[in-house]
Amino acid sequence: MIRGLAALACFSCATTLGCRARKASHENTNAAPERTAHLVTRSLNTCLAREDGSGVCWTKLDERTPVAIQEVSGIGPVLEVQGDAMSTCALLRDGHLSCWGEHLGESAKAPSGAPVASLPQHLTVKQFSSHYFTCALLSDESLRCANPPQQGVALHFGEPLSFGEDPPVGVSAGLLTCVLRRSGSVVCFGEGESNHFDRQERVIDLRGRRATALASGEYHACAVLEGERVVCWRDVQKRLIAQSKPYWAGAPSSSTGPVEVPLGKVARIRGINAGDHHTCVWFEDGKLKCWGDNDSGQLGLGDLRSRGTEPGQMGDQLPFVDVGRDARVVTVATGPNTTCALLSDGRIKCWGYAYTPANSEGRTPTGDQIPVIPLSSQRKTPSAQ
Numbered sequence: 001m002i003r004g005l006a007a008l009a010c011f012s013c014a015t016t017l018g019c020r021a022r023k024a025s026h027e028n029t030n031a032a033p034e035r036t037a038h039l040v041t042r043s044l045n046t047c048l049a050r051e052d053g054s055g056v057c058w059t060k061l062d063e064r065t066p067v068a069i070q071e072v073s074g075i076g077p078v079l080e081v082q083g084d085a086m087s088t089c090a091l092l093r094d095g096h097l098s099c100w101g102e103h104l105g106e107s108a109k110a111p112s113g114a115p116v117a118s119l120p121q122h123l124t125v126k127q128f129s130s131h132y133f134t135c136a137l138l139s140d141e142s143l144r145c146a147n148p149p150q151q152g153v154a155l156h157f158g159e160p161l162s163f164g165e166d167p168p169v170g171v172s173a174g175l176l177t178c179v180l181r182r183s184g185s186v187v188c189f190g191e192g193e194s195n196h197f198d199r200q201e202r203v204i205d206l207r208g209r210r211a212t213a214l215a216s217g218e219y220h221a222c223a224v225l226e227g228e229r230v231v232c233w234r235d236v237q238k239r240l241i242a243q244s245k246p247y248w249a250g251a252p253s254s255s256t257g258p259v260e261v262p263l264g265k266v267a268r269i270r271g272i273n274a275g276d277h278h279t280c281v282w283f284e285d286g287k288l289k290c291w292g293d294n295d296s297g298q299l300g301l302g303d304l305r306s307r308g309t310e311p312g313q314m315g316d317q318l319p320f321v322d323v324g325r326d327a328r329v330v331t332v333a334t335g336p337n338t339t340c341a342l343l344s345d346g347r348i349k350c351w352g353y354a355y356t357p358a359n360s361e362g363r364t365p366t367g368d369q370i371p372v373i374p375l376s377s378q379r380k381t382p383s384a385q
Contacts, residue, residue: 038080039342041275041335042131045084046350048342048375053077053093056375059084060354067373075113082130087149089116089134095124097136103149118157119144129173131216133190133197141167143179145189145197161199172216172274176235184210186223190235204233205257217274218336222261224269230281231258261308263289264316275334280321286328286344288321296337297364298352304362322367323349340373348373 038049047057055072072081072090075098080091087101088111096115100108108114115121119136128136134155135145142160149155168179177197178188186204190197206225213224222232267285274280278292278299290299291308299307300321307313321341323329328344338352349370356365365371 037331037342039331039333039340039348040080040082041333041338041340042082043084043336044338044354045088046333046335046338046340046373047072047081047083047088048348049078049081049090053079055081055090057081057083057088058373058375060350062354063357065354069373069375072111075111080128082128087130087155089128089130089155091125091128095126095139096121097125097128099134099155101149103151104154105152108154116155116157118146118155127170129171129177129216131173132175132218133173133177135171135173135177137168137171143168143171145173145177147197148195158197158199161201170214172214172221174216174221174274175218176216176221178204178214178216178221180211180214180223184212184226186211186214186221188216188221188235206231207258213269213272215272215274215279217279218276220274220277220279222272222274222279223258224272224281228269230261230263230269230272232261232279233258261291262315264314264318271331273332273334275339276336278334278337278339280332280334280339282329282332282341286330288323288329288332288341289318290321290334290339291318293337296353297356297358298334298337298339300339300351300356300364300366300370302364302366304358304364323370324368348375 037051040047044061045057045059047055049055055078057072058067058069060067075090077093078090079093083089086103087099089097089099091097097119098113099116100111124139126137126139132148133145135143137143142162144157144160146155146157163181166181166183169182170180172178175190176188177190178186180186187201188204189201209225211223211225215222220232220234222230224230267283270282270284272281278290280288280290282288294304294306297304301319307318323341330342330344333340338350338355340348340350342348349372351370355371358364
Protein backbone atom coordinates (compact mmCIF):
# COMPACT_ATOMS: atom_id res chain seq x y z
CA MET A 1 0.00 0.00 0.00
CA ILE A 2 1.06 3.57 -0.51
CA ARG A 3 -0.25 6.47 1.49
CA GLY A 4 0.30 10.12 0.75
CA LEU A 5 -0.84 13.68 1.38
CA ALA A 6 -0.84 15.01 4.95
CA ALA A 7 -0.64 11.64 6.63
CA LEU A 8 1.77 8.90 7.52
CA ALA A 9 2.87 7.43 4.23
CA CYS A 10 2.71 3.70 3.80
CA PHE A 11 4.42 2.04 0.87
CA SER A 12 4.54 -1.52 -0.34
CA CYS A 13 4.54 -4.02 -3.16
CA ALA A 14 1.44 -4.75 -5.09
CA THR A 15 0.65 -8.15 -3.54
CA THR A 16 1.86 -7.16 -0.35
CA LEU A 17 0.97 -4.09 1.51
CA GLY A 18 3.14 -4.52 4.29
CA CYS A 19 4.25 -1.01 4.56
CA ARG A 20 6.89 1.44 5.64
CA ALA A 21 5.73 4.62 7.29
CA ARG A 22 7.27 7.96 6.44
CA LYS A 23 6.15 11.52 6.91
CA ALA A 24 4.55 12.87 3.77
CA SER A 25 2.92 16.24 3.38
CA HIS A 26 1.56 18.36 0.60
CA GLU A 27 4.47 20.74 1.05
CA ASN A 28 7.32 18.24 1.44
CA THR A 29 7.43 14.92 -0.35
CA ASN A 30 11.19 14.52 0.24
CA ALA A 31 10.92 13.89 3.97
CA ALA A 32 13.28 11.19 5.22
CA PRO A 33 11.75 7.78 5.95
CA GLU A 34 11.07 6.96 9.56
CA ARG A 35 12.63 3.81 11.00
CA THR A 36 9.62 1.57 11.12
CA ALA A 37 8.91 -2.06 10.36
CA HIS A 38 8.00 -2.95 6.77
CA LEU A 39 6.35 -6.25 5.81
CA VAL A 40 5.93 -7.47 2.19
CA THR A 41 4.86 -10.76 0.58
CA ARG A 42 5.76 -11.71 -2.99
CA SER A 43 4.92 -15.13 -4.41
CA LEU A 44 5.57 -17.61 -1.54
CA ASN A 45 8.16 -15.34 0.05
CA THR A 46 7.62 -12.77 2.82
CA CYS A 47 10.22 -10.25 4.00
CA LEU A 48 10.38 -8.06 7.07
CA ALA A 49 12.57 -4.98 7.40
CA ARG A 50 12.93 -4.35 11.12
CA GLU A 51 13.19 -1.00 12.87
CA ASP A 52 16.87 -1.62 13.63
CA GLY A 53 17.70 -1.91 9.92
CA SER A 54 18.02 -5.69 9.81
CA GLY A 55 16.00 -7.81 7.40
CA VAL A 56 14.66 -11.35 7.33
CA CYS A 57 12.76 -13.35 4.70
CA TRP A 58 10.91 -16.64 4.94
CA THR A 59 9.23 -19.10 2.59
CA LYS A 60 6.75 -21.92 3.12
CA LEU A 61 6.41 -24.03 0.00
CA ASP A 62 3.52 -26.25 1.13
CA GLU A 63 1.73 -27.44 4.23
CA ARG A 64 4.16 -30.33 4.77
CA THR A 65 7.41 -28.35 4.73
CA PRO A 66 8.54 -26.12 7.61
CA VAL A 67 9.04 -22.40 7.28
CA ALA A 68 12.47 -21.66 5.77
CA ILE A 69 13.95 -18.50 7.30
CA GLN A 70 16.87 -16.51 5.93
CA GLU A 71 18.35 -13.41 7.53
CA VAL A 72 19.32 -10.69 5.03
CA SER A 73 23.00 -9.93 5.56
CA GLY A 74 25.93 -8.21 3.88
CA ILE A 75 24.12 -5.11 2.63
CA GLY A 76 23.88 -2.72 5.60
CA PRO A 77 20.76 -1.23 7.22
CA VAL A 78 17.58 -1.60 5.16
CA LEU A 79 14.27 0.25 5.02
CA GLU A 80 12.42 -2.21 2.78
CA VAL A 81 13.01 -5.72 1.43
CA GLN A 82 10.86 -7.24 -1.32
CA GLY A 83 11.42 -10.34 -3.40
CA ASP A 84 11.61 -14.09 -3.75
CA ALA A 85 14.19 -16.77 -4.55
CA MET A 86 14.64 -15.51 -8.11
CA SER A 87 15.18 -11.82 -7.34
CA THR A 88 15.11 -9.67 -4.22
CA CYS A 89 15.60 -5.92 -3.80
CA ALA A 90 16.26 -3.85 -0.71
CA LEU A 91 16.04 -0.12 -0.19
CA LEU A 92 19.05 0.83 1.92
CA ARG A 93 19.08 3.63 4.46
CA ASP A 94 21.51 5.55 2.26
CA GLY A 95 18.72 5.79 -0.33
CA HIS A 96 20.11 3.32 -2.86
CA LEU A 97 18.37 0.23 -4.22
CA SER A 98 20.31 -3.04 -4.20
CA CYS A 99 19.10 -6.24 -5.89
CA TRP A 100 20.28 -9.86 -6.00
CA GLY A 101 19.00 -13.34 -6.85
CA GLU A 102 19.31 -16.39 -9.04
CA HIS A 103 17.91 -14.60 -12.10
CA LEU A 104 20.24 -11.61 -11.98
CA GLY A 105 23.54 -13.15 -13.09
CA GLU A 106 26.65 -14.51 -11.39
CA SER A 107 27.76 -11.16 -9.99
CA ALA A 108 24.45 -10.56 -8.24
CA LYS A 109 23.52 -13.97 -6.87
CA ALA A 110 24.23 -12.93 -3.28
CA PRO A 111 23.43 -9.64 -1.51
CA SER A 112 26.33 -7.21 -1.68
CA GLY A 113 24.84 -3.78 -1.10
CA ALA A 114 25.90 -2.59 -4.57
CA PRO A 115 23.35 -0.14 -6.01
CA VAL A 116 21.41 -1.03 -9.15
CA ALA A 117 23.57 0.19 -12.04
CA SER A 118 20.68 1.25 -14.29
CA LEU A 119 19.45 3.86 -11.79
CA PRO A 120 21.20 7.27 -11.73
CA GLN A 121 23.70 7.14 -8.90
CA HIS A 122 23.30 10.84 -8.07
CA LEU A 123 19.64 10.24 -7.21
CA THR A 124 18.22 8.36 -4.25
CA VAL A 125 15.19 6.09 -4.11
CA LYS A 126 12.31 7.38 -2.00
CA GLN A 127 10.15 4.26 -2.36
CA PHE A 128 9.94 1.17 -4.54
CA SER A 129 7.47 -1.58 -5.32
CA SER A 130 8.20 -4.95 -6.88
CA HIS A 131 5.63 -7.39 -8.21
CA TYR A 132 6.01 -8.51 -11.84
CA PHE A 133 7.53 -5.11 -12.56
CA THR A 134 9.86 -3.21 -10.23
CA CYS A 135 9.22 0.53 -10.01
CA ALA A 136 11.24 3.12 -8.10
CA LEU A 137 10.21 6.62 -7.10
CA LEU A 138 13.35 8.80 -7.21
CA SER A 139 14.42 11.94 -5.40
CA ASP A 140 13.92 14.07 -8.54
CA GLU A 141 10.22 13.11 -8.37
CA SER A 142 10.43 10.88 -11.43
CA LEU A 143 9.44 7.23 -11.69
CA ARG A 144 11.43 4.47 -13.38
CA CYS A 145 10.25 0.89 -13.91
CA ALA A 146 11.99 -2.35 -14.87
CA ASN A 147 10.56 -5.35 -16.67
CA PRO A 148 10.50 -8.73 -14.88
CA PRO A 149 14.03 -10.13 -14.46
CA GLN A 150 15.32 -12.46 -17.16
CA GLN A 151 17.65 -15.32 -16.41
CA GLY A 152 21.22 -14.04 -16.06
CA VAL A 153 20.38 -10.42 -16.86
CA ALA A 154 20.74 -7.55 -14.39
CA LEU A 155 17.61 -5.58 -13.55
CA HIS A 156 17.30 -2.71 -16.02
CA PHE A 157 15.22 0.39 -15.29
CA GLY A 158 13.85 2.27 -18.29
CA GLU A 159 13.63 5.97 -19.04
CA PRO A 160 11.96 8.14 -16.40
CA LEU A 161 8.27 8.86 -16.31
CA SER A 162 7.68 12.49 -15.32
CA PHE A 163 4.54 13.94 -13.82
CA GLY A 164 5.09 17.70 -14.09
CA GLU A 165 3.76 19.86 -11.29
CA ASP A 166 1.78 16.97 -9.75
CA PRO A 167 4.56 14.53 -8.80
CA PRO A 168 4.05 11.00 -7.50
CA VAL A 169 4.15 10.34 -3.76
CA GLY A 170 4.08 6.56 -4.18
CA VAL A 171 3.79 3.61 -6.54
CA SER A 172 2.25 0.15 -6.21
CA ALA A 173 3.39 -2.34 -8.87
CA GLY A 174 1.54 -5.25 -10.41
CA LEU A 175 0.36 -6.24 -13.86
CA LEU A 176 -1.74 -3.15 -13.20
CA THR A 177 0.73 -0.61 -11.76
CA CYS A 178 -0.75 2.50 -10.17
CA VAL A 179 0.70 5.79 -8.95
CA LEU A 180 -0.64 8.12 -6.27
CA ARG A 181 0.11 11.78 -7.02
CA ARG A 182 0.51 14.71 -4.65
CA SER A 183 -2.93 16.08 -5.58
CA GLY A 184 -4.60 12.82 -4.55
CA SER A 185 -5.23 11.76 -8.14
CA VAL A 186 -4.33 8.27 -9.38
CA VAL A 187 -2.92 7.09 -12.70
CA CYS A 188 -2.34 3.48 -13.72
CA PHE A 189 -0.10 1.78 -16.27
CA GLY A 190 -0.42 -1.60 -17.95
CA GLU A 191 -3.23 -3.74 -19.27
CA GLY A 192 -2.26 -7.14 -17.95
CA GLU A 193 0.90 -7.70 -19.97
CA SER A 194 3.44 -9.56 -17.83
CA ASN A 195 6.68 -9.11 -19.78
CA HIS A 196 6.89 -5.47 -20.83
CA PHE A 197 6.01 -2.35 -18.85
CA ASP A 198 3.32 -0.31 -20.62
CA ARG A 199 4.21 3.40 -20.31
CA GLN A 200 0.79 4.62 -21.47
CA GLU A 201 -1.04 6.03 -18.49
CA ARG A 202 -4.73 5.87 -17.67
CA VAL A 203 -6.22 8.44 -15.30
CA ILE A 204 -8.57 6.85 -12.78
CA ASP A 205 -11.82 8.78 -12.47
CA LEU A 206 -12.31 9.29 -8.73
CA ARG A 207 -15.16 11.74 -9.41
CA GLY A 208 -13.38 14.67 -7.85
CA ARG A 209 -12.37 12.85 -4.68
CA ARG A 210 -8.79 12.64 -3.43
CA ALA A 211 -7.05 9.35 -2.71
CA THR A 212 -4.94 9.11 0.43
CA ALA A 213 -3.72 5.52 0.04
CA LEU A 214 -3.35 3.02 -2.80
CA ALA A 215 -2.70 -0.70 -3.32
CA SER A 216 -2.39 -2.73 -6.54
CA GLY A 217 -3.10 -6.41 -6.97
CA GLU A 218 -2.56 -8.50 -10.07
CA TYR A 219 -5.33 -7.11 -12.30
CA HIS A 220 -7.01 -4.75 -9.82
CA ALA A 221 -6.24 -1.82 -7.56
CA CYS A 222 -7.92 -0.14 -4.60
CA ALA A 223 -7.69 3.27 -3.00
CA VAL A 224 -8.70 4.87 0.27
CA LEU A 225 -10.41 8.19 -0.39
CA GLU A 226 -10.80 11.18 1.88
CA GLY A 227 -13.76 10.45 4.09
CA GLU A 228 -12.55 6.91 4.83
CA ARG A 229 -14.17 5.31 1.80
CA VAL A 230 -12.58 2.48 -0.18
CA VAL A 231 -12.96 2.06 -3.94
CA CYS A 232 -11.54 -0.64 -6.23
CA TRP A 233 -11.21 -1.09 -9.99
CA ARG A 234 -9.67 -3.52 -12.48
CA ASP A 235 -7.73 -3.28 -15.71
CA VAL A 236 -9.68 -2.67 -18.91
CA GLN A 237 -8.73 -5.88 -20.66
CA LYS A 238 -11.64 -8.22 -21.41
CA ARG A 239 -10.27 -11.44 -19.94
CA LEU A 240 -12.03 -14.35 -18.28
CA ILE A 241 -10.21 -13.84 -15.02
CA ALA A 242 -11.75 -10.39 -14.72
CA GLN A 243 -15.19 -11.95 -15.06
CA SER A 244 -14.73 -14.73 -12.52
CA LYS A 245 -12.49 -13.46 -9.73
CA PRO A 246 -14.07 -11.45 -6.88
CA TYR A 247 -11.77 -8.45 -6.99
CA TRP A 248 -14.11 -6.22 -5.02
CA ALA A 249 -17.61 -6.20 -3.64
CA GLY A 250 -20.64 -5.73 -5.78
CA ALA A 251 -18.98 -4.59 -9.00
CA PRO A 252 -20.71 -5.72 -12.21
CA SER A 253 -18.42 -7.74 -14.45
CA SER A 254 -18.58 -5.07 -17.16
CA SER A 255 -17.36 -2.31 -14.84
CA THR A 256 -13.78 -1.06 -15.01
CA GLY A 257 -14.17 2.21 -13.10
CA PRO A 258 -13.86 2.60 -9.33
CA VAL A 259 -16.59 0.91 -7.32
CA GLU A 260 -17.12 1.69 -3.64
CA VAL A 261 -16.58 -1.18 -1.23
CA PRO A 262 -18.95 -1.20 1.78
CA LEU A 263 -17.09 -2.09 4.99
CA GLY A 264 -19.79 -1.40 7.57
CA LYS A 265 -19.19 0.19 10.95
CA VAL A 266 -15.42 0.37 11.39
CA ALA A 267 -12.76 2.56 12.97
CA ARG A 268 -10.55 4.90 10.93
CA ILE A 269 -8.57 3.11 8.23
CA ARG A 270 -4.90 2.61 9.00
CA GLY A 271 -3.83 0.70 5.88
CA ILE A 272 -4.87 -1.20 2.76
CA ASN A 273 -3.12 -4.01 0.89
CA ALA A 274 -4.05 -5.94 -2.25
CA GLY A 275 -3.11 -9.52 -3.01
CA ASP A 276 -3.51 -11.01 -6.46
CA HIS A 277 -7.26 -11.52 -6.01
CA HIS A 278 -8.03 -10.40 -2.45
CA THR A 279 -7.78 -7.16 -0.52
CA CYS A 280 -7.35 -6.35 3.18
CA VAL A 281 -7.96 -3.18 5.18
CA TRP A 282 -6.84 -2.70 8.77
CA PHE A 283 -8.02 -0.09 11.22
CA GLU A 284 -6.75 2.11 14.03
CA ASP A 285 -8.39 -0.12 16.64
CA GLY A 286 -6.19 -3.03 15.49
CA LYS A 287 -8.95 -4.89 13.65
CA LEU A 288 -8.78 -6.29 10.11
CA LYS A 289 -11.19 -7.05 7.28
CA CYS A 290 -10.39 -8.98 4.07
CA TRP A 291 -12.51 -9.81 1.03
CA GLY A 292 -12.16 -11.35 -2.42
CA ASP A 293 -10.88 -14.75 -3.47
CA ASN A 294 -10.56 -17.30 -0.65
CA ASP A 295 -9.65 -20.59 -2.33
CA SER A 296 -6.75 -21.11 0.10
CA GLY A 297 -8.26 -19.50 3.17
CA GLN A 298 -6.32 -16.26 2.63
CA LEU A 299 -9.20 -14.17 4.02
CA GLY A 300 -8.67 -15.72 7.46
CA LEU A 301 -12.37 -16.30 8.07
CA GLY A 302 -12.23 -20.00 8.92
CA ASP A 303 -13.49 -21.33 5.58
CA LEU A 304 -12.81 -21.34 1.83
CA ARG A 305 -15.75 -19.18 0.72
CA SER A 306 -14.97 -16.02 -1.20
CA ARG A 307 -16.49 -12.76 0.00
CA GLY A 308 -17.84 -9.88 -2.06
CA THR A 309 -19.38 -11.93 -4.85
CA GLU A 310 -22.94 -12.24 -3.53
CA PRO A 311 -25.42 -9.96 -1.75
CA GLY A 312 -25.21 -9.89 2.02
CA GLN A 313 -21.46 -10.58 2.25
CA MET A 314 -20.04 -7.09 2.74
CA GLY A 315 -20.55 -4.20 5.12
CA ASP A 316 -21.36 -5.30 8.65
CA GLN A 317 -21.91 -8.84 7.31
CA LEU A 318 -18.18 -9.13 6.50
CA PRO A 319 -16.56 -10.40 9.73
CA PHE A 320 -13.37 -9.02 11.20
CA VAL A 321 -10.45 -11.45 10.92
CA ASP A 322 -9.78 -13.23 14.22
CA VAL A 323 -5.99 -13.12 14.68
CA GLY A 324 -6.03 -14.24 18.31
CA ARG A 325 -7.10 -13.18 21.77
CA ASP A 326 -6.24 -9.54 22.51
CA ALA A 327 -4.17 -9.35 19.29
CA ARG A 328 -3.99 -6.04 17.44
CA VAL A 329 -2.94 -5.76 13.79
CA VAL A 330 -0.21 -3.22 13.02
CA THR A 331 0.35 -3.91 9.32
CA VAL A 332 -0.55 -6.57 6.75
CA ALA A 333 1.15 -8.17 3.73
CA THR A 334 -0.95 -9.97 1.13
CA GLY A 335 0.46 -12.47 -1.36
CA PRO A 336 -1.17 -14.33 -4.23
CA ASN A 337 -3.13 -16.56 -1.83
CA THR A 338 -1.65 -15.81 1.59
CA THR A 339 -1.92 -13.05 4.17
CA CYS A 340 0.57 -12.15 6.92
CA ALA A 341 0.01 -9.72 9.80
CA LEU A 342 2.46 -7.99 12.10
CA LEU A 343 0.87 -7.72 15.55
CA SER A 344 1.41 -5.06 18.19
CA ASP A 345 3.36 -7.50 20.40
CA GLY A 346 5.90 -8.09 17.59
CA ARG A 347 4.63 -11.52 16.53
CA ILE A 348 3.88 -12.27 12.88
CA LYS A 349 1.07 -14.62 11.86
CA CYS A 350 0.40 -15.94 8.35
CA TRP A 351 -2.59 -17.77 6.94
CA GLY A 352 -3.77 -19.11 3.59
CA TYR A 353 -1.83 -21.38 1.25
CA ALA A 354 0.62 -23.69 3.06
CA TYR A 355 0.10 -21.99 6.44
CA THR A 356 -3.49 -22.92 7.39
CA PRO A 357 -4.74 -25.87 5.29
CA ALA A 358 -8.42 -26.74 5.45
CA ASN A 359 -9.63 -29.84 7.28
CA SER A 360 -11.96 -32.46 5.78
CA GLU A 361 -14.93 -30.19 6.47
CA GLY A 362 -13.40 -27.22 4.68
CA ARG A 363 -12.61 -25.31 7.87
CA THR A 364 -9.35 -23.41 8.32
CA PRO A 365 -7.60 -22.32 11.54
CA THR A 366 -8.41 -18.90 13.00
CA GLY A 367 -7.50 -16.91 16.10
CA ASP A 368 -4.93 -18.49 18.39
CA GLN A 369 -4.77 -21.50 16.02
CA ILE A 370 -3.07 -19.41 13.31
CA PRO A 371 0.65 -20.23 13.46
CA VAL A 372 3.22 -17.68 14.58
CA ILE A 373 6.25 -17.37 12.28
CA PRO A 374 9.22 -18.69 14.32
CA LEU A 375 11.70 -15.95 13.54
CA SER A 376 15.14 -16.64 15.02
CA SER A 377 15.44 -13.08 16.33
CA GLN A 378 13.04 -11.76 18.93
CA ARG A 379 13.55 -8.10 18.02
CA LYS A 380 10.37 -6.20 18.63
CA THR A 381 9.01 -4.61 15.45
CA PRO A 382 5.50 -3.29 16.12
CA SER A 383 5.87 0.28 14.86
CA ALA A 384 4.51 0.13 11.33
CA GLN A 385 1.72 1.98 9.61
